[in-house]
Amino acid sequence: MALIINGEEIDDEVVESEFRNVKGHYERTLQVACCERDNEFRGYAKDNLISRVLLNQEAVKRVPQVDEDAITARLTKLIDEAGGETQFYMRIGMPYKDEKVVRENVAGGVRLDQMLAQVYGAEPEPTEAEQRAFYEKHLSSYMTEEMIHAAHITKSLQGAKSRQEVFDALRSIRQELLAGEDFMKLAEQHRADEQQQIDLGWFKRGDFMEEFETIAFSMGENEVSPVFTTQLGFHICKVLGRKPQEPVAFDIVKDAVRQRIIEEHRDNKFNELIEELKAVSDIKDTDPPEDTSCPGGH
Known part of the structure; x- marks a missing residue:
């Protein structure tokens, strides 16, 4: 053992x-x-x-x-x-x-x-002043999520002769956009059908496919993306607006702040107990040091 x-x-x-x-x-x-x-x-x-x-x-x-x-x-x-x-x-x-x-x-x-x-x-009973101080100290934990407003032009591979054909079509559209054409106008012209959504509205990370969000959230406002792919096909995206993270008002998160103070109290007590038990326990680890090299030299 x-x-x-x-x-x-x-x-x-x-x-x-x-x-x-x-x-x-x-x-x-x-x-x-x-x-x-x-x-x-x-x-x-x-x-x-x-x-x-x-x-x-x-x-x-x-x-x-x-x-x-x-x-x-x-x-x-x-x-x-x-x-x-x-x-x-x-x-x-x-x-x-x-x-x-x-x-x-x-x-x-x-x-x-x-x-x-x-x-x-007994659970601590933090005063409002203590809760506000905790809130200010940990403000990064009480922020709204970053959001963007985006629109896209998309073409699926359905009915296309090849992926290259779809890519070339969207690359041509992108060149028009970079030359000054209106994004929403071109999106309407190249819409597959009335059901295809162009304006995606405001959304946060996790609302769409990761491949799409990785591109969209890395862009600046009014920027037009390169042509990129997801499992749904090829896309060009434009960011129409951005909402950066901002602090949530204290009164809205007051209960969560109080609960976090209680949780920290418990965490500290728990960790103190573990350290106390380790200090007075007989713990033997007989494992020899292992080779840290990976198979194949990786």
């Missing part, structure tokens, strides 16, 4: 599973390629597991007994949220009903929640 925490051995496959989860997260956010950060991610995985095990061990010490009614209430809620008992067991990956095992797992969750409630203590 590579990881032993206060005498509790963590199976190597558990470490590997957590490592894969951590690495998968960074791969999905395009922050890693191949294996150049594997040692770093393995360290994150072990730290996650150490924190998890220490919390469970401490919870058993502080809350040795969990009320059966509390377990039943939590289990009933989980089953209802899953849409029924069958769906619940499918969701947790248990091919057959084993209520004893499930109740033990649920008891662990209830115990942990009860311990953390002790750790967090």
Whole structure:
């Protein structure tokens, strides 16, 4: 066993599973390629597991007994949220009903929640002045989303002899636009049918296809894009207006500010507990240092 925490051995496959989860997260956010950060991610995985095990061990010490009614209430809620008992067991990956095992797992969750409630203590009651100060300090978290107003000329590949034919047609239209022709006028002339939308109105990131937004949000006001493609065909886009991010008024986000202050209080208490537990625990990591080079020399 590579990881032993206060005498509790963590199976190597558990470490590997957590490592894969951590690495998968960074791969999905395009922050890693191949294996150049594997040692770093393995360290994150072990730290996650150490924190998890220490919390469970401490919870058993502080809350040795969990009320059966509390377990039943939590289990009933989980089953209802899953849409029924069958769906619940499918969701947790248990091919057959084993209520004893499930109740033990649920008891662990209830115990942990009860311990953390002790750790967090009473919720802070920030004054309005404290909330306003927090709002000002973290103003970047309380901004409207950037928006643009755009229109486009688009042609699909349907009925075309080739992609080149469609590209050449739009490139010719773009040359007219750059020479001073009116965008909306040309868009109407080259509209496929009355259902095809020209003016896309105001929109934010995430409202349209990423390929389209990447081009549109990189443009300045009144700028005409190059010809580009999406899964719907070829496009020329023009940005008609922009609304930059701006602060949302304090009164509108006041409740969210208060909640974030409470969450920060809990985060600080949680992190303090983890550090305290690590300081007095016997944690052994017997893994040898790994080769950081990637297969094939990448």
